[in-house]
Amino acid sequence: MSLSNIDLASQTGQFESPRGARNLKSREVSGFAFIEMIYPANTEVRAHSHEQPNMCIALTGKCRETYGTKVREYKALTLDYLPAGVSHSLYFPNGDSHCFSVNIASCWLERFRELSKIEEDSVHCHGGLLGSLFLKLYKEFHTVDSAATISMEGLTLEMVAEVVRRHAQKDERTPPAWLKGTIELLRARHFETLKLSDIAQAVGVHPVHLAREFRKHYRCTIGEYVRRLRIENACLALSNPDLSLSSIAVAAGFADQSHFSRTFKRITGMTPLAYRSKVKAR
Numbered sequence: 626m627s628l629s630n631i632d633l634a635s636q637t638g639q640f641e642s643p644r645g646a647r648n649l650k651s652r653e654v655s656g657f658a659f660i661e662m663i664y665p666a667n668t669e670v671r672a673h674s675h676e677q678p679n680m681c682i683a684l685t686g687k688c689r690e691t692y693g694t695k696v697r698e699y700k701a702l703t704l705d706y707l708p709a710g711v712s713h714s715l716y717f718p719n720g721d722s723h724c725f726s727v728n729i730a731s732c733w734l735e736r737f738r739e740l741s742k743i744e745e746d747s748v749h750c751h752g753g754l755l756g757s758l759f760l761k762l763y764k765e766f767h768t769v770d771s772a773a774t775i776s777m778e779g780l781t782l783e784m785v786a787e788v789v790r791r792h793a794q795k796d797e798r799t800p801p802a803w804l805k806g807t808i809e810l811l812r813a814r815h816f817e818t819l820k821l822s823d824i825a826q827a828v829g830v831h832p833v834h835l836a837r838e839f840r841k842h843y844r845c846t847i848g849e850y851v852r853r854l855r856i857e858n859a860c861l862a863l864s865n866p867d868l869s870l871s872s873i874a875v876a877a878g879f880a881d882q883s884h885f886s887r888t889f890k891r892i893t894g895m896t897p898l899a900y901r902s903k904v905k906a907r
Contacts, residue, residue, distance in 0.1 A: 652766060655778045656730030659766050664688075664722045670715035678729040679707045680784060682759045684904040685864050686722025690715050697749050701861050702756050706748040706788045709734070723904055725763050727781055737785060748791050752857040754845065758784045760860075761894035767903060790844070800842045803828040807839065811847070815854040816878035821847065855879065856892045863901045870897055 646668060649661040658677075664670075664686070672691075682704035690697045690705075692713040697705070699722075707713065729737075750756075762780040765773045806828050811819075824847065825832040839847050855877040862873045874885035889897050 650766070652777075654774045656732050657778065657781050658728040658730070659726070659762075659777070660728075661725050661763075661766070662723075664717045664724065666717060666720050668715075668717045670717075672712050672714040674710050674712045675707065675728070676709055677731065678709050678734060679726055680729075680759070680788075681705060681707070681724055681726035682756065682763075684723040684725055684763070686717065686720055686724075688715055688717050688722055688724075692747060692749075700751075701864065702752045702857050704750060704755055704759055708747065711747065725759070725766070727762070727784075729781075729785070733785075737789070748788050750791075752853055753850075754853075755784060755787050756857065757853060757892050758787065760892070760900075763903070764894040764899075801838070803830055804838055804842060807835065807847075808843075811851055812854060815851045816858070816876065818878075819851070851878075852888055853892060856889055859885065859889060859897065860893075860900065860904075863897055864904065866901070866905070873897070 646665060647663040649663060651658065651660045653659070683699045683701055685701050688699035690699065690713055692707075692711075748755075758780055762777060762784070765776045765780065768776075807824060810824060810827055821832045821836060825835045828835065830838075836847065839850075843850060845853075859873050859877045862868050862876065870885070871882045874882045877885065879885035879888065886897055889895070889900070893900060895903070
């Protein structure tokens with residue numbers, strides 16, 4: 626099968642768009658460059674690096690990234706932070722992929738260097754606080770009122786702060802095995818009505834200890850984490866136009882569509898219908 630491809634200059638970060646790829650929209654705000662792109666199926670982006678640090682989220686579709694010796698998979702709401710000058714390559718296998726990214730200008734990078742080891746390594750994750758902030762940023766990206774630019778700047782700085790915290794967290798002690806087990810349990814059963822005492826019993830710790838350690842390591846309560854997981858699943862389901870909002874709400878674990886819509890907007894900054902209309906392939 627033939628591939629469209631794109632060569633990027635590793636020293637300059639400049640590139641030509643792959644055949645069929647579409648730049649849907651771009652904006653520059655306070656030294657941050659925001660870009661929304663559609664990559665067609667079977668597009669290969671050969672090994673390259675960027676002059677500026679880059680953060681990117683997959684809104685729909687799938688991607689396979691080669692980063693050093695690692696192969697990392699992307700699906701909807703997978704995101705990463707990539708330092709400047711670090712080589713990686715991308716392959717978009719099946720169906721169009723809808724992505725939103727932000728490049729960080731050198732004027733900001735100098736300020737960040739004073740605070741952390743932000744340039745040392747990539748951050749690769751799915752959803753969570755970074756995902757929520759990125760979706761709110763995407764909503765502001767499409768807003769045209771006078772407050773949108775300052776909101777975009779503020780949200781981007783919050784995202785950078787979260788990357789800084791994640792780098793710092795690598796130097797702290799590793800979460801205990803039972804806490805990792807808690808995450809696995811929540812991911813498997815987040816659509817159920819779970820009690821803190823039941824979760825604590827399942828992983829073998831006291832509920833108070835569980836709540837305290839969870840917030841310490843993941844910077845949110847268990848309830849907040851569960852709500853984000855439910856919204857992540859709902860975002861995936863919203864890409865299917867045949868599914869009704871009520872069926873998506875029930876499948877995600879919400880009592881009714883109204884509760885689902887309120888929670889969705891609080892976490893993403895958009896209503897479910899607005900999200901569905903914005904992220905569908907154009």
